[in-house]
Amino acid sequence: MNPADPATTVVICAYTERRWDDVVAALASVRAQTVPAGEVILVIDHNPGLEERAAAEFGDVLVVPNAGRRGLSGARNTAIELAKGEVIVFLDDDAVPEQDWLEQLLAGYRDPRVLAVGGAARPVWPDGRRAPLLPARGAGTGELDWVVGCTYTGQPVTETPVRNLMGCNMSFRREAFQLAGLFTEDLGRVGRTPLGCEETELCIRLRQASPGSVILFRPSSVVRHRVTPDRLTWGYLRRRGWGEGLSKALVSRSVGADAALATERDYLRRVIPAAVLRELSRLLRGQRTGLAGLLAVFVVVGATALGYARGKLSGRRLQIRVSTPKLVHGPIHVATVDIHNMPARLQVPARTVGHYRAAQVLVRDGARTLDVVLLPVRRGVVRLDLIGIGTPAPAPAPEFERPLVSVVIPTANRKAQAVTSVRAALAAGYPHLEILVVDNFPPGPNGDDWLREEVEKLGARYLVETRKGVSVARNTGARESSGELIAFIDENISVEPGWFDAVAEEFAADHEVGCVTAMVLPASLETDAEVLFERLKGYSHTVRRQRLDRETVREDPLYPLSMARYGPGSCTTWRRETFESLGGFDPLLGAGTPAVAGEDLDLFVRLARARGTVVYTPHAVARHTHRADWLELREQMRGYGVGLAAMLLLSVLRRPIGVFSVVRRIPRGMARLASRTPELPLSDRAARSRLRQLRRDERYGMLSGPLALGRAWKRHRFDARSGSR
Known part of the structure; x- marks a missing residue:
């Protein structure tokens, strides 16, 4: 670990118990990193049963409910407001990072101009082999791999500045959210609805707020992203393309069409024609995969274009949130607790029950400060078990000569x-x-x-x-x-x-x-x-x-x-x-x-x-x-x-x-x-x-x-x- 590396918070958002094994694997891989994370936050998106199970299972993780609108963006914003790290890292609940994943991300921040760093996502196919539905030159990346949330042909293969990062493997300095605001909750996946572009819109806003900053893509920082069979169907390709088009239309209204579509225009001019010619050549040589590849390209591109047109006609606009906690007005209870005698719940004074909306809690380990957290007050009670800090043995007081x-x-x-x-x-x-x-x-x-x-x-x-x-x-x-x-x-x-x-x-x-x-x-x-x-x-x-x-x-x-x-x-x-x-x-x-x-x-x-x-x-x-x-x-x-x-x-x-x-x-x-x-x-x-x-x-x-x-x-x-x- 480089001493200059900033403190980190790793954020994972989950919404369904069907991905329980994926969440367990993701957390295990985060714990095994060559550079340990300062804290890990697991945000549960409006699923009390999953929240209760996760809180009981993961004692070393801060498990919190989504305090915003249902969806991935609201869950991410909840974590941003709680995170203490100088760099906030986002990992999908169905992605497993390589052991040096975090180390590779943090290396990008040694340049002070860099405000965001992202990495590559490699697919884990259901049967271990690339799906014939998605075209590719060989066993490597394909032009449509973005449909399943993975790195695709056309992205850089070496470290380079980019317009935006991929949502399953990205990180931001805390300053980025102060400059650009939070993820807009009008975008982003809600349950299994395949919308997106919330990270694209945020990255564009960040570049507009800070023109001299850099958003860096480091392909050496790798996660393995699981692809489920339901994403390898014609119906999913249509829905994913349609959702992408709708999202791009909203982004263009928010940040301007030139910024929102610059990368996409280059993709359509350079990457897609090459894919069509290759798949057509395969078809003429009698390879059945050529027909599937051609159809997939036309289905995805066509559905995306139709979704974009529908979004432009809707007239809908995005609401952008700024990046500070929601609990601004109304009194906040101030408290100090020590983890060696910390109760599970803190009762605010009886005369003020219903008076406070939140509590600012200083968490100490004897003479040492561990954290300062902002927790909700519900019915006069603060749940201290949300803090998610273990009970380490007290450190011995150092001996030194105390001067006047x-x-x-x-x-x-x-x-x-x-x-x-x-x-x-x-x-x-x-x-x-x-x-x-x-x-x-x-x-x-x-x-x-x-x-x-x-x-x-x-x-x-x-x-x-x-x-x-x-x-x-x-x-x-x-x-x-x-x-x-x-x-x-x-x-x-x-x-x-x-x-x-x-x-x-x-x-x-x-x-x-x-x-x-x-x-x-x-x-x-x-x-x-x-x-x-x-x-x-x-x-x-x-x-x-x-x-x-x-x-x-x-x-x-x-x-x-x-x-x-x-x-x-x-x-x-x-x-x-x-x-x-x-x-x-x-x-x-x-x-x-x-x-x-x-x-x-x-x-x-x-x-x-x-x-x-x-x-x-x-x-x-x-x-x-x-x-x-x-x-x-x-x-x-x-x-x-x-x-x-x-x-x-x-x-x-x-x-x-x-x-x-x-x-x-x-x-x-x-x-x-x-x-x-x-x-x-x-x-x-x-x-x-x-x-x-x-x-x-x-x-x-x-x-x-x-x-x-x-x-x-x-x-x-x-x-x-x-x-x-």
């Missing part, structure tokens, strides 16, 4: 929250802590008497910084501290027990690490504003530990816009020598300045340019109090836009040659920004209006970023001349 950690907590308008944050830090159980609370909005030069008393009563230090700005306050706290490590924790964040141990462990294990970021989860998801913020800007981006350096991040096509991958700057720990070598936070950026935000991204950019290293650890968990008020959320979104634009401009001013890198990546960055909009029912006009307003606020903030940076610079110059502290 200085905790800097800046505060302005939420001083009671700052006291709560101090208490949480003290309760985290770390033996060597120094806590400094920096009052950045004191009522007078001597500070706030109440806050001073509360802080000193807890054994922490109280500092006053009259110059406005969270960056100045953090720098003041760092300058007055004495620890080898400096943890910056915002006033609205409370760390959980074990937080400092998990962070200090990373520094002790790797002396090249200059900064450690943590997983930050919401403290509450009770209001629409809190839930929307978590969907749009939530900090819990992955449960996988990541080691990020300049070269890793520069591979991202959005660098330096991708620095948010490092984690939230509101809950970070720095090695003192690294922080001081960078000069600390820039006082022109951050809350309390006209630029409002962007100070954490700016420091990460400077660290990357200095070839520094950041480790993100999901095992250090903190809770963030989101803004519960709608108007406050709007102001926060505007501030994010102001800070992002100001940070980018300041980065270019420091290093003018970087302007070319920023400008080149802005279109794709804006596409990603626009795509991260939660899904809402079409009838919920008020909710859609709120989302559009939030996006407008963020964009308008970006427009005012340069002017805000200019005002921040003037204020900083004034403070420097006046010598204020």
